[in-house]
Amino acid sequence: MKHNYIVIDDDYNSVVKTRSVAAGFQNLHFVASAANYDDGLDLILQHLPDIVFLEISPGKSHSRLSLHLINELHRYLKKIPKIIVTSKDNELALEALRYEVLDYFVKPVNARDLRRTMLRFEKNLGTAATPEPHSENLAQKIVDSPIIELPVVIEVPVQETIASGETVGPMVAYETAEAREENPPFVAYGTQQEKPLIICVKSYGDYRFIDATEICYLQADNNSTDIHLNNGEMITAFKTLKHFENVLTSPFVRIHNSYIVNIDYVSRIHTGNAVCYIKNTTTKLPFSKSYKENVDAILNSISNGNYLEI
Incomplete structure (x- = not known):
């Protein structure tokens, strides 16, 4: 039953x-x-x-x-x-x-x-x-039972690698007051989509607002993390990938010691080769056995939507 x-x-x-x-x-x-x-x-x-x-x-x-x-x-x-x-x-x-x-x-x-x-x-x-x-x-x-402490969210110093070569300051993730009260940055399975998380990249009075849905994936680089956007830009944040695993929620899922992927940008998962493909790019991200449960959850999440298997 x-x-x-x-x-x-x-x-x-x-x-x-x-x-x-x-x-x-x-x-x-x-x-x-x-x-x-x-x-x-x-x-x-x-x-x-x-x-x-x-x-x-x-x-x-x-x-x-x-x-x-x-x-x-x-x-x-x-x-x-x-x-x-x-x-x-x-x-x-x-x-x-x-x-x-x-x-x-x-x-x-x-x-x-x-x-x-x-x-x-x-x-x-x-x-x-x-x-x-x-x-x-x-x-x-x-x-x-052990006591498990929740991670503390802190500001992330970042450097943006764009054509201007400008160095920017702390990155602060936040929502509007209305969103904090009514719509947490989590897209629940089977529920109406919530308001997207907005990430502010701040530099000496200059505020750049990035919709979190623009992030395709995050890649570890020693003690920093490269944030790859859907327009091809890349922002380097001087925090570990573990930090982002703790502070980012849906639709970001860790699939490897070096990668967190945005589920919305996954176009293909090849379990035999242990890789997933990013939409509209030639990028292939590996996933490891230690994160197999997360990959399975991605498959379940996609199949539970408006889905047709042929």
């Missing part, structure tokens, strides 16, 4: 990893994902999933993700989906117990924990009784 699930998380990389792990379970079927409270609530009411992976310690405060979403569901639904809480640490595990969640995972989600949770879910499926208490499991996780 297939069980539909939704992921509600404001961290795109976490969504990718959760989907990759869940893809290994034949009885789980991905429906959609959202990055904030309102979109998440709407998706649940629209699709009525069996399971919801809910982030309750979001990296972006304006996403308003928390356990209170469960209370809101009781206003509209007689049957509440089973909630699997995900969090960066176990600080809210005891509070989550009071909401009768199915389980509590410290991110990233792993196959072993999910397998045990799904077995317990299947065992109790179709019964009116309350699922088996799993307080001891959660208590053990409180003892054993």
Whole structure:
């Protein structure tokens, strides 16, 4: 029996990893994902999933993700989906117990924990009784689970390699006040496209605004990163690729120790040669085995859209 699930998380990389792990379970079927409270609530009411992976310690405060979403569901639904809480640490595990969640995972989600949770879910499926208490499991996780710190977003000094040869100053990624309140820079699967992230390259009072959708891919160069745009320009930022992996969300995915790719510019993926192609160019980016789950998630993301396979 297939069980539909939704992921509600404001961290795109976490969504990718959760989907990759869940893809290994034949009885789980991905429906959609959202990055904030309102979109998440709407998706649940629209699709009525069996399971919801809910982030309750979001990296972006304006996403308003928390356990209170469960209370809101009781206003509209007689049957509440089973909630699997995900969090960066176990600080809210005891509070989550009071909401009768199915389980509590410290991110990233792993196959072993999910397998045990799904077995317990299947065992109790179709019964009116309350699922088996799993307080001891959660208590053990409180003892054993590591605390994972979220990355700190900082300004990035950059140098733009254009014909003028001009050196520019810090690059600051930001959104308008309206976007911060209503539309985080995450494009949720199955939801309306959000406003694009705007990156400001600032140089002594000169502000250059770049739509993040213009970035095709990022390439590591020792302790700096080359940002390749769709018009052929390249900007060198003096931060590591790891930094950009932490601060960029959808549609940017890391596929190699040296590359982060914008999914929207992927025209072809050749798994045999372990390369992906960039649209309207001759550029081929390699992907490595250590990032295979991310590549699989790219394939899933593309196939879940307006897609025809022949």
